[in-house]
Amino acid sequence: MSEFIYLTFDGLSRGLVYAAFALALVLIWRAARIVNFAQGAMAVSAVYVAYSVTNATGSYWLGFAAALLAGLALGVTVERVVMRFVDHSSPLNGVVVALGLVLILQGVLGIVYGNEFLPFSTPFSRDAFEVGGVAMLSRYDLFVIAAVGSVVIALTLLFTRTAIGLRMRAAAFAPDVSRLLGVSVGGMLTLGWALAAAVGSLAGILVVPTELGVHPTAMDVVFVSAFAAAVVGGLDSPIGAVVGGLIVGVLLSYVSGYIDVTVAPMAVLALLVVVLLGRPGGLFSSSKARVA
Amino acid sequence: MSGALLQVEGLTAGYGAAPVLHEVDLTVQPGEIVAVLGANGAGKTTLLRTLSGLVKCTHGRVLLDGDDLAGTKVEHLVRRGIAHVPEGRGVVTELTVDENLRLGGLWRRDRADARVALDEVYDLFPSLAQRRTFAGHQLSGGERQMLALGRALIGRPRLLLLDEPSLGLAPKVTRHIMTLLRDLRARTGLAVLLVEQNVRSALSIADEGVVLALGRVVVRNRASVLRDDADLRHAYLGF
Numbered sequence: 001m002s003e004f005i006y007l008t009f010d011g012l013s014r015g016l017v018y019a020a021f022a023l024a025l026v027l028i029w030r031a032a033r034i035v036n037f038a039q040g041a042m043a044v045s046a047v048y049v050a051y052s053v054t055n056a057t058g059s060y061w062l063g064f065a066a067a068l069l070a071g072l073a074l075g076v077t078v079e080r081v082v083m084r085f086v087d088h089s090s091p092l093n094g095v096v097v098a099l100g101l102v103l104i105l106q107g108v109l110g111i112v113y114g115n116e117f118l119p120f121s122t123p124f125s126r127d128a129f130e131v132g133g134v135a136m137l138s139r140y141d142l143f144v145i146a147a148v149g150s151v152v153i154a155l156t157l158l159f160t161r162t163a164i165g166l167r168m169r170a171a172a173f174a175p176d177v178s179r180l181l182g183v184s185v186g187g188m189l190t191l192g193w194a195l196a197a198a199v200g201s202l203a204g205i206l207v208v209p210t211e212l213g214v215h216p217t218a219m220d221v222v223f224v225s226a227f228a229a230a231v232v233g234g235l236d237s238p239i240g241a242v243v244g245g246l247i248v249g250v251l252l253s254y255v256s257g258y259i260d261v262t263v264a265p266m267a268v269l270a271l272l273v274v275v276l277l278g279r280p281g282g283l284f285s286s287s288k289a290r291v292a
Numbered sequence: 293m294s295g296a297l298l299q300v301e302g303l304t305a306g307y308g309a310a311p312v313l314h315e316v317d318l319t320v321q322p323g324e325i326v327a328v329l330g331a332n333g334a335g336k337t338t339l340l341r342t343l344s345g346l347v348k349c350t351h352g353r354v355l356l357d358g359d360d361l362a363g364t365k366v367e368h369l370v371r372r373g374i375a376h377v378p379e380g381r382g383v384v385t386e387l388t389v390d391e392n393l394r395l396g397g398l399w400r401r402d403r404a405d406a407r408v409a410l411d412e413v414y415d416l417f418p419s420l421a422q423r424r425t426f427a428g429h430q431l432s433g434g435e436r437q438m439l440a441l442g443r444a445l446i447g448r449p450r451l452l453l454l455d456e457p458s459l460g461l462a463p464k465v466t467r468h469i470m471t472l473l474r475d476l477r478a479r480t481g482l483a484v485l486l487v488e489q490n491v492r493s494a495l496s497i498a499d500e501g502v503v504l505a506l507g508r509v510v511v512r513n514r515a516s517v518l519r520d521d522a523d524l525r526h527a528y529l530g531f
Contacts, residue, residue, distance in 0.1 A: 163398050166387075170395050174384045176346055181443070182370040182399030 002134040007257040008250060009128075013141040015249020016148040017207045021226035022233065022241035023152070024200035029235045031172045031192030034083065034094035035227075038101035040219035042078065042197050043204030045105055046070040048113055050205050051120055051214050060123040067205045068198050075197025079190050106216040117213035126210065144206050151199055152242060159238075168192060221265075225252065228268045232275045234282025243283065247271070296355070297322045297451055297483050298343075303352035305342040306507075311350065312338040313507045320451065323481040325473065327498035327515060329491050330528070335507040336487040337379050340453045343485070344369055344376040356451075370399055375449035379456050379487075383436045383443075385428035389420055392428060396443035406446060413442035416472070434465035441469065445476070451483045458490040466490065470497045495519045503528045 021039070028036045036042075049070040054063030078101065086097050124139035137145075159165035170178045171188035179185050203226070208218050229248040233240025248268060255267040275283065298320040306312035312335045320326050328336050341347040343354055345366040354361045356372055364372065384392055393413060397406030414421035417438045423431065431439065437457055444452060454473075458466040474497045476482045488494035495501055501518040503511040505528060511518070518524060 163394075166391055166395060167398060170384050170387060170391075173386045174382070177378060177382045177384060178395070179346075179366040180344060180370065180376045180378065180382070181395055182367050182447075183395070184367050 003257065006128070006135045007253045009137050009141070011250035011253025012246060013137065013144055013249070014207075014210075014253065015229075015246035016144055017203050017245075018222070018226045018229045018248050019242040019245025020148045020151060020199055020206070021203035021222060022230035022245045023155070023238055024196040024203065025227060025230040026233075026235060026238055026241040027155075027192055027196035027199065029230075031168065031189055031196070032079075032083065032094070033088070033091065034098065035235070036196070037095055037098040037223075038078065038105065039196075039200045039226075040204075040223035041102040041105035041109075041216075042071070042074050043200040044208075044214070044216060044219045045074060045109060046197075046201035047120070047204045047208050047214055047218070048109055051113075051118060054120075060121070064123075064205060067201045071198035071201025072194045074201075075194035076190055078197070079193035083193070084186075084189075109216040113214070113216075115216060117215045117218075119213045120209045122209045140210070147202060147206060151202060152238075155195070155199075155238065164191070224265065225249075225268055228272050231272060231282055234279075234285035237282070237284035240282055240284030295322070296320065297324075297357065298485070299353075299355040299358075300343070301353045301355070303339075303342060303349055303354065305338065305347050305349040305352075307338075307347065311507065313342065313349075315352065316504070316507075316509055318502050318509065318512070320483050320485055322450070323477055323483055324500065325477060325484045325486060325498045326500040326502060327491075327494040328485065328487045328502050328504060329489075329494060329518075330504035332489070333506075334504040336504055337455055338507075339504070340376060340378075340455050340485070340487055343453060344374065367399075370447050370449075373447075373450035374453065375444035375447050375451070376453040377440045377444050377455060377457070379459065382440045383428040383431070388425050388427055389431070389439060390424040392439055393420075393443050393446060396446035400447065405448070409446040409448060413445055416445075417442055433460050434462065434468075437461060437465070437469060441472075448480075449482065451485065453485050453487075455487045456489060457486070458488060458493055466493050470494075473497055491525070 024039055025036060028034055046067040050063035050067035053066040054060055082097060082101065083094065086093050088094060122140045124143050126138045126140045128135040128138045130136070159169060167178070167183045168188045168191065171183050171185040172192070175185045203222070204219055207222055208214055211218065225248050226245065229244035230241050232247060233244030248271065251267055251271055252264045255264045279285065296319045300316055300318045303313055303316040304311050316339060318326065328339060330336050338347055342349050345364065356374065369376070384395065387395070393410055397409060400406040419435055420439055420442060423435065428436065428439065441457065457469050470493050473484055477484065486494055486498060495515045495518055498515040501513060501515045502509055510528060511524060
């Protein structure tokens, strides 16, 4: 029983990171109808910025802030310099260009920082508290929960309560109509990419210290899990991304804990097959979810 | 032609290499309702889309208050007093009625008047007021048309480009919308460039009629003349 509780909490904590990363994918999908396969490489680039800033200043928090800013800047750059000029008449074009970006970013990072794992420490202890002899959450898990929770709440408020959020949703759903109503659709697209890349960077900086460290390909496995989470939730739904992330996180944790770590990636694929057989659009794909 | 609100001169435009519109000329005076008539594929919708910049023109000019609109971004037209209600109603079906209407006023600096305009639209269309939180896709065709029209009015436009407002609507609803346009013109001096396949209802409220055939203006005359000219109606308008 104590192992079950520990695995559940561990899974939820990791699931929140997948949720944040899936949320980044959903944001771009909603805004631009592109599955951003470069999300992982972009997030790793931001984590390297954090690594450099933290090493130079000795402050984790300056590095943390730098990663988020780098994410924003990278999102703007990728949209303005690359994606804007891609012919989106076929959905594959954007995907292929994104894959090209992955190769470029990982190549450049490898040249600058080397292709080895660099150590990156966490600001809080990762030792789990024990309640009645049962290991539950660590201080770092609480930090992850607070960080991802604030982002989810902030994005929800942005999209449902503000004029900018209304513009972003309208521009994504009906670009021509929105332009006729005075909405700068191009500007909203850039903003969408910037926000998504920043959320992706947050996921990166939260997850990288819990694994082997910073490496140009450090986010590749996370990307696969988060992509599965986004698809399970329904690519259009931010709520779906969060729920999908938690499901994938807990599933991975149970499979790694009770069966074997090496089986975990297969479990994610099995989940994808089961969900897509039952609900091809994902769990939250109804039009009601799109409105919310 | 001084004093014209909208003046279109020799407009040629289309998609790709083959133009859809050929040297179209037309004028809309302040407070005037001009009906653009013609069969399917005559270029009516393309004309409106070119006027608002969604389709690039290859030749010719569009003047608003005498200023050339070339180079004006689509999203800035609404600030110049042009509201375009596109074909197929243009309601953002994923957003609620209230969100659609607020979207129509977001560009306005005068927040207070945007709110007043919003209330006016709800007064004008009580059925929308009862469905504020409904998503666009939950509305009937008539309600969507009212929503699209109401949303355009929130910008207090001087010129309304209205594309097929009667498409797929019951005759009663169409009459309601036509009456409303006439009242608005009388009350606010709104000018309307009205694209319609429903010739009778369009000519019932229009001052001028322009008939397009294969992208060219073939007839321009007073609406009353077009209504009474049987030969012309048979030749171009099919009734």
